[in-house]
Amino acid sequence: MNHLNSLRHVLAASVCLTAIGGSALADKLPPEKDLSGLEYELIGRTDLYDYRALDSYSEAPFLADMAAEGKLPAVKDRLPKEPLVFKTGAMVDGTGEYGGVFRHVIGGRPEGWNWLAGQHQGWGGINMAIQECLVRQGPRWQIKSEDQTGPLPNLAKSWSWNDDNTQLTMHLIEGAHWSDGDPFDTEDIRFWWEDNVEDENVSSRLSKGSLAPGAKLEILDDYTFRWTFSEPQSETLVENLAYIQGCPGPSHALKDKHPKYNPDATYESYTNAMPGEALPVPVMGAWVPVLHKPDELVVMRRNPFYWKVDEKGQQLPYFNEMHFRLSTWDDRTTQAVAGSGDFSNMENPANYVAALKQSQSPDSPVTVRFGKRALAWRLELNFSDIGAEDEVDLALRDLFRNKDFRIALSHALDRDAIGQAVARGPFAYPYTGGFTSGSAFFDYDSTAYQPFDQAKANAMLDELGLQDTDGNGIRNLPNGGDDIEIDVIFNSGRNETRKQLDAVISQLGEVGIRIIARGLDKTNFETARLGGAFNGMINRRGFPTLTREPCNNMPISASCPFFHQSQDGERTLLPFEEEIQAAYRTFISSNDSAEKLQMTRDIQRLITENAYVIGTIQTPAALLVNRRIKNAHPGTPVYMFEWAEDGIIRERLWTPTAEQVKELLPGTIAEY
Ligand code: GLA
DSSP states (O other): OHHHHHHHHHTTTTTTOOOOOOOOOSOOOOOOOOOOOOOOOOOOTOOOOEOOOOOOOOOOHHHHHHHHSSSSSSSSHSSSSSSEOOGGOOOOOOOOOOOOOEEEEESSOOSSGGGGGGGGOOOEEEEEEOOOOEEEEEGGGGBOOOGSSOEESSSSEEEOOOOOEEEEEEEEEEOOOOSSSSSSSSHHHHHHIIIIIOOSSSOSSSSSOOSSSTTTTEEEEEEEEEEOOOOOOOOGGGGSSSTOOOOOOOOHGGGGGGGTTTTTOOHHHTTSSTTHHHHHHHSSSSSSEEETTTEEEEEEEOTTTTOOOEEEEEOOSSSSEEEEEEEEHHHHHHHHHHHHSSSSEOOGGGGHHHHHHHHHHHHSSSSEEEEEEEEEEEEEESOOOTOOOHHHHHHHHHHOOOOOHHHHHHHTTOOHHHHHHOOOSSEEEEEOOOSOOOOOOOOGGOOOOOOHHHHHHHHHHHTOOOOOOSSSOOBOOOOOBBOOOOEEEEEEEEEEHHHHHHHHHHHHTTTEEEEEEEEEEEEHHHHHHTTTTSSSSEEOOOOSSSSSGOOOOOOOTEEEEGGGOBTBBBOOOHHHHHHHHHHHHHHHHHHHHHHHHHHHHHHHHHHHHHTSSSEEEEEEEEEEEEEBBBOOTTTOBBBBBSSSHHHTGGGGOOOGGGGOOOOTTTTTOOOO
């Protein structure tokens, strides 16, 4: 059975599938043509891995030599009491051979290694290679619907709820170590939660107050901890503890850099406590960054303390080395097609046709597999006064809070033309906000659409009193105010975003709204975004589930979404935002699957009916993997529960010895 349909089926269990409650949605999206070519069998939840002690363990030969020379403890002493054991039955090519390199190419640059303070390492799978999180979402694409009972375990090997679901108790793997040999335990959890998440001076990825009302953490022993919530919650809440929100950091390396423990430290110095070039840093991930040549390359070597094994007892990962070539996102696809890179999420539609043609030649080094539409772009208008510089900014933001203004802008967009500007062919489909059509939660009947209708857009803008009072072709703010000029920031490293913005500029220009494009590099873009220093922003955003970085999409805590931040905790949410917030809370806390399903539909309706964001297009993406890579499951979607770098389970990938790429730093591990 098709997985997406089956998941939908489960969520729909006991609910009538015809229109439920809600308002009649006047305009509907055109029919969609699905381009997905993924085919796969689904497996049970415990078929992927479990936790158990094996009779014996083995390791990469060069580590065995180091252990024999006394340079490392024996492998059994480096592993936890019960390692995570990947099952052979779920590996498409079976257990692997050690050695070689897995070569990534990415467009981002490491900001620094302090992920607890919100720093990223350059995306494209590098963050995920070093951060391990309490639970895991990526591989859930492979789990059959009746076993979709929540996230998969990871650092937390199990958890349980009390009777009224107000307490969640989690159990960590016991006896695991950071890559420098320091014990991994609940002190790392306490530090992550108390001194990062709960400290509002730290830009933690899990934002304060977003997990659940009244969440309080208690440490019970070295490997057990418990949250108490002021209201009952459900298993769904645990999804919030997957990448990128639930990933503890090395407390032993960071505590004395934190202002709470060190009077000389500041929050700025803490954020930068593990700067880009200062390597290695302690990680729980399968590879440890050991060398960073800015704008060139990050080299990672296998983590001798990694806590996962295969059923033969071989310590993972199989690859000794992992590379991240620091280039551009487009180059990631070019290099994968050429065979000089091993992996790409092909997400730049302009390259799709050429890449497909090249990959179809019989000697092509790469496989290309398209999934459902999971990439979506949207214009976000800032509703908050934070970051506004003058009266004009304030007047614009006032306007953005007006539903008719947003709906008018949405009607002014010709999404077919935007799609064709990005890529000729059948790839693009209109996006109107909310779940992407490839999401298991997408519901056509709950999706409102504002089709291209310039006359209607003009009439609505006229109705709002936004006339072109000075006759220069641009409408003015009410009462003879300034021209309506909206600065829109975008990440200048993303060509497909730029192309869409160009189309949006000309289309909105035709209804008298001037857009001024402000391309920023990724770091400045993030700074502007976090500080509210933008009136509009256009960005690619996936929306596969409600729990993946919910702060990007919904007003669930004071600092989110980024386009409606509160000042000192104070803000006035629009009535439909309050409804979204309440529906999200019900979704997270309810144990009734019919009610949960209804909440996903309500949120979809509220977002699209109110044009909370102004969607442009959504496209499928394709996964490109070099043919020498084994265990790369052909069903892996680019973006479903998490990005493919997580969904493909890299610690389990391998290459036969004869085809291995030469290591740059053979025989070495991180030296602390
Ligand atoms: C970037 C890339 C995506 C994916 C993610 C992983 O956003 O564009 O394709 O690799 O990083 O975090």
